[in-house]
């Protein structure tokens with residue numbers, strides 16, 4: 001059993017020490033999007049980073065010795081449209097299956113290519129997931145470049161639970177990757193996870209230390225992949241392997257603003 005994560009005060013103290021330690025630079029500040037920087041919404045297209053978070057990220061981007069990344073289950077198209085992040089920020093989407101970097105001219109983006117077999121399986125998945133949603137109020141299906149997502153946030157609890165169970169069974173039947181997040185079951189034809197993607201990015205950047213914050217069970221992949229000298233932060237309640245816990249996206253943003261204010265001091 002993991003020890004209870006340490007609180008926001010301890011996190012801030014740790015970040016102050018890292019800001020002052022050139023051996024820890026570049027520090028990779030990697031953040032989940034929904035539920036971490038952007039409060040959860042019934043309509044995913046309504047999600048936005050908290051305004052103070054947009055400001056904090058812009059300030060952080062101006063500092064030497066620090067790299068920024070968003071690491072999300074969102075498709076790259078969604079992330080680009082919704083995330084108001086500064087040029088230079090790395091975007092990891094679809095839980096690691098998509099990757100890009102924000103530039104002043106748009107996205108510098110790696111293209112995701114599915115094999116014919118994967119594309120066929122994605123189409124089949126979409127049809128079967130639509131059948132899971134059919135007749136169930138509040139259940140709907142989102143299609144992404146490598147996955148389909150059965151959403152249940154708007155359904156009555158028993159209806160949502162049934163749909164999630166069927167979606168998970170569908171994943172097993174069709175042999176695809178399955179991720180069970182907050183009111184979502186994600187079925188993917190191109191398995192990826194945030195931990196693998198984050199470790200690859202930190203390797204490329206030569207980042208001795210990674211700060212990663214996330215709120216969902218899918219973020220546990222990132223917490224598990226990172227080491228004891230990294231800084232892992234669970235946002236909100238729930239079992240976690242993270243070393244620190246903060247209560248909400250507002251608290252995440254406050255920590256980032258404090259880091260930005262401290263960095264060059």
Ligand SMILES: O=P(O)(O)OC[C@H]1O[C@H](O[C@H]2O[C@H](CO)[C@@H](O)[C@H](O)[C@H]2O)[C@H](O)[C@@H](O)[C@@H]1O
Pocket residue numbers: 032033034035039040041042043044045047071072073074075142149151153181182183184186216218
């Ligand atoms: O890794 P994340 O950035 O947390 O993205 C994970 C999923 O985010 C979206 O769903 C979640 O946020 C929605 C908007 O707040 C909410 O309605 C839903 O219940 C959440 O699970 C997105 O729609 C998914 O595709 C992402 O995988």
